[in-house]
Amino acid sequence: MTSLIDIKGVRHAYKTANGPLPVLDGLNLSVPEGGFCAVVGPSGCGKSTLTRLVAGLMKPDEGEVTLHGEPVRGPRSTVGMAFQNPVLLEWRSILKNVMLPLEIVPGGLKGKAAEDRARYLLSLVGLEGFEDKRPSELSGGMRQRASLCRALVHQPEVLILDEPFGALDAFTREDLWQTMHEVKAKEPFTGVLITHDLRESIFLGDQVVVLSGRPARTQYVMEISRDKAPSLDDLYTPIAAERLNTLRHQIEIAQGRVTEEASA
Numbered sequence: 001m002t003s004l005i006d007i008k009g010v011r012h013a014y015k016t017a018n019g020p021l022p023v024l025d026g027l028n029l030s031v032p033e034g035g036f037c038a039v040v041g042p043s044g045c046g047k048s049t050l051t052r053l054v055a056g057l058m059k060p061d062e063g064e065v066t067l068h069g070e071p072v073r074g075p076r077s078t079v080g081m082a083f084q085n086p087v088l089l090e091w092r093s094i095l096k097n098v099m100l101p102l103e104i105v106p107g108g109l110k111g112k113a114a115e116d117r118a119r120y121l122l123s124l125v126g127l128e129g130f131e132d133k134r135p136s137e138l139s140g141g142m143r144q145r146a147s148l149c150r151a152l153v154h155q156p157e158v159l160i161l162d163e164p165f166g167a168l169d170a171f172t173r174e175d176l177w178q179t180m181h182e183v184k185a186k187e188p189f190t191g192v193l194i195t196h197d198l199r200e201s202i203f204l205g206d207q208v209v210v211l212s213g214r215p216a217r218t219q220y221v222m223e224i225s226r227d228k229a230p231s232l233d234d235l236y237t238p239i240a241a242e243r244l245n246t247l248r249h250q251i252e253i254a255q256g257r258v259t260e261e262a263s264a
């Protein structure tokens, strides 16, 4: 697999009233085509900033973010995003919400083809029959499913998920993890997932990147090879426990609660 997303030596500081706030300091990350990279790290370390750089919503002070080797210089229609808050438009039906990017992205599907595509995605995530409902008529998990369809409707090659399941209860979240694997099998994309949930990171990611405390650098990378989609049972195996323990420990180092030397 060739690398689709490459982040090399990225440094970034926000300009604030109190002077520059260094947020990223030597970030390196490489996601192969079709890969799913889960990013974890202490609160406020710069995870969302990383997604903004990949999405082209801002440029780094130093270093480079490339997609297929081409520097990211601005927003691209080949990137889809979903956030913790689905932000669906209440005056549009679920179907019309999902179709929205096709009205905005140049060259997107139009008319019946657009509607068919949106209906297909909604059926893929189990929302068949809810196309004409308004967002407020759906549960939080269903709204997040619709938001996922909206992020995928224009067939982006990169999907950025910034804590999309963070506000959901544990059972709904686990349902959505499984849905994500089902969707990815049918709608291939290269994914970057920001999460605070270590179980989620090892269930969805084939690479888990731990960022250090702010300003963030790449502290630790865990590769997870799998030849089929996992089941929830896989989260209760010794190997899962070992992975979670390693990641939890890396987070403690990132938080400065233990030192690498002390843990060696």
Ligand SMILES: Nc1ncnc2c1ncn2[C@@H]1O[C@H](COP(=O)(O)OP(=O)(O)OP(=O)(O)O)[C@@H](O)[C@H]1O
Pocket (backbone or CB within 6 Å): 014, 015, 016, 021, 023, 042, 043, 044, 045, 046, 047, 048, 049, 050, 214
């Ligand atoms: N536009 C901005 N201007 C100034 N400071 C900002 C801006 N956006 C984010 N920050 C600050 O940069 C730091 C990193 O923010 P960011 O949202 O990237 O972190 P995060 O790891 O995603 O946070 P969390 O884990 O809480 O979701 C935080 O201290 C935040 O307050």
